[in-house]
Amino acid sequence: MLKLPIEASFTPHSDYVLTGSSDGQVHVFSNISGQNHNSRSVADIQSNQSEAITNVEFNPKYLMMASASSSTSIWVPEQSDF
Amino acid sequence: MDSLNDQVWSKFYVRQNFRDFSASADKRVTTIKFSSDGEQLVATGNNGVIEVYNCDTGRQSIVRTRKYGCGTFDHTSENSKIIVASANPKTRPICSHLDIERNDYIIHYSGHQSIVTSIRVNPDRNSFFTAARDKNVFLWDKRTAVAVRKQIFDSTPLIDLNPTGKNLAVGIESRIIELYDLRGLGNGPYISFHLPPFESMELTSIKFSHDGNQLLLSSNNIRIQVLDATNGRELKKFTSKRNQNRLSNMQIDF
Numbered sequence: 001m002l003k004l005p006i007e008a009s010f011t012p013h014s015d016y017v018l019t020g021s022s023d024g025q026v027h028v029f030s031n032i033s034g035q036n037h038n039s040r041s042v043a044d045i046q047s048n049q050s051e052a053i054t055n056v057e058f059n060p061k062y063l064m065m066a067s068a069s070s071s072t073s074i075w076v077p078e079q080s081d082f
Numbered sequence: 083m084d085s086l087n088d089q090v091w092s093k094f095y096v097r098q099n100f101r102d103f104s105a106s107a108d109k110r111v112t113t114i115k116f117s118s119d120g121e122q123l124v125a126t127g128n129n130g131v132i133e134v135y136n137c138d139t140g141r142q143s144i145v146r147t148r149k150y151g152c153g154t155f156d157h158t159s160e161n162s163k164i165i166v167a168s169a170n171p172k173t174r175p176i177c178s179h180l181d182i183e184r185n186d187y188i189i190h191y192s193g194h195q196s197i198v199t200s201i202r203v204n205p206d207r208n209s210f211f212t213a214a215r216d217k218n219v220f221l222w223d224k225r226t227a228v229a230v231r232k233q234i235f236d237s238t239p240l241i242d243l244n245p246t247g248k249n250l251a252v253g254i255e256s257r258i259i260e261l262y263d264l265r266g267l268g269n270g271p272y273i274s275f276h277l278p279p280f281e282s283m284e285l286t287s288i289k290f291s292h293d294g295n296q297l298l299l300s301s302n303n304i305r306i307q308v309l310d311a312t313n314g315r316e317l318k319k320f321t322s323k324r325n326q327n328r329l330s331n332m333q334i335d336f
Contacts, residue, residue, distance in 0.1 A: 005286035008300040008320075011086055014291040017298060017320060019306060028091045029320045031296075031308060041320075043091035048099070055113070060292070061120025062137055063086075065094065068111035072100040072125040072133055077093035 011058045016042065020053025020067060026075075047073055100125065100133050100142060112169075117157045118205065124164060124182070126152040132166070134182055145185050150178065156201040156210065158224070163188070165210055165224075167198035177201060177212055179224060191222050193229045202243040202250075204264070211250060213241045219252060221267065231267060240285055244311070246294040251311070256285040259297065259314065275314025277307075 008019040010031070017029045021044075028043040047053060047067060055068040065075045106129065114125040116137070123135040132145040132152050151169035158165060162183040168176045175197055179188040196215040203210040208224040215238050220229035240253035250262045252271070260271035277285075283303040290297060290311060299307040308318035 005284075005302045006300065007287045007289075008298055008306045009289060010291045010296070010298055012292055013086075014293065014296055015086060017306060017308065017318075019300070019320075026094075029306070029318075030088070031318055042088050045091060045094050048096045054110070057114055057116055057123075059116050059120045059123075059137060060118060063090075064137060066114050066116070066123050066125070066135075067096075068114045068125065070109050070111070072111050072114060072123070072135070073096045074098040074123070074135065075094045076097045077090055078095060079093075 005054065006052075007055045009055070009057050012060045016058075018056040018058060018065070020056050020069075022052040024050045024053060024069070026053060026056050026065075026067060045075075047075075049073075098140070100135070112152075113154045115155070115157060117161045119161070122157075122161045124155065124157065126155055126166065126169075128169065130169070132164075132180075132182060145180075145182050147180075149173070150176065153197065154199060154201055156203045158203050159205065165191075165201050165203055167201060167212070169197070171197075175214065177222075189225070189227055191227055191229070193220060193232070194218060199238060200241050202241055204243060204247060205245065206247040211241055211243065213239045213252075219250075233267075240288050242288050242290050242297075244290050244294040245292055248294065251288055251290065251297060253285050253288045253299075256283060256301075259288065259299075259309070261311075273314075275309065278316075 006020050008017050015032050017031050019027050024047045026045045027041045030042050051069050053067045053069050058065045067073045109129045111125050111127050116123050125133040130147045130151045134143045153167035153169035155164045155166035163181050166180050175194045177191040194214040198212050198214045200213045210222050212220045217235050219233050219239050221231035222229050235254050237255040242251050252260045257277050259275040261273045263272050283301045286302050287300045297309045297311045304321050306320040
């Protein structure tokens with residue numbers, strides 16, 4: 001089994017921890033609520049690719065995040081202004 | 083920014099992919115970072131291309147680093163300039179102060195003997211830190227080509243700078259985190275945390291929270307940890323199945 005070095009990141013106010021996955025998902029964990037050892041994610045969101053996402057970063061100003069795989073992807077929520 | 087809550091995450095979708103059609107099949111994006119003002123995203127790829135995205139206008143541009151290639155990087159106080167590591171295995175490893183608007187190298191920093199794995203620009207000063215596979219952490223003055231301070235460790239160090247500018251965290255051998263006061267680097271670490279041993283876990287990154295109070299540890303295993311950055315106490319531990327899939331024919335270049 002190949003274990004990918006996948007980098008997690010905080011959201012700007014450290015409320016959530018984001019991490020990519022080897023199957024193209026972004027997993028969102030709550031850093032405020034839940035158990036100390038909390039393996040359940042708040043959300044698992046699918047990109048438009050099935051390849052590994054090794055890095056996810058949240059924008060410090062806009063409601064936007066970016067992920068890295070074989071290409072860079074920009075994520076925004078639906079019905080967003082940008 | 084609108085506030086984040088548990089419900090908003092399911093609305094996120096990929097609005098835009100950077101597509102580089104000249105890229106080979108083994109292309110990977112190695113580092114992505116937003117500028118601290120949130121206006122710009124920069125991504126470096128193992129194909130030597132730096133992608134720049136304006137978060138306000140959506141405009142994309144690219145910089146091709148033909149000779150040196152591009153590895154890890156960090157933003158500077160100016161969005162038009164980054165500090166970027168070279169990635170060409172045939173040349174001496176260097177870091178460069180690069181103007182990404184004009185594709186113009188301002189200064190090269192040389193001294194590391196092998197690939198530079200992290201770069202952290204000090205937001206308050208004209209300085210930055212680098213860590214490399216030669217097990218060294220170097221401190222540089224942005225204006226001079228030679229490192230002003232060097233320290234060697236027992237393994238390739240992982241580094242992050244506290245965004246408050248107070249201290250530097252160094253992760254060593256996946257088991258110790260040392261904190262250095264930037265005002266007294268020569269005094270050695272003012273505190274060290276010993277991490278609980280996890281089976282076959284290798285730390286892959288350490289990151290401060292934006293307020294500098296927490297440290298996020300990522301590994302090549304399925305564990306993610308959040309520590310109190312003042313005393314090393316474990317605040318959270320996440321275990322996911324995210325990294326357990328069997329993959330084939332994939333090379334990750336760091």
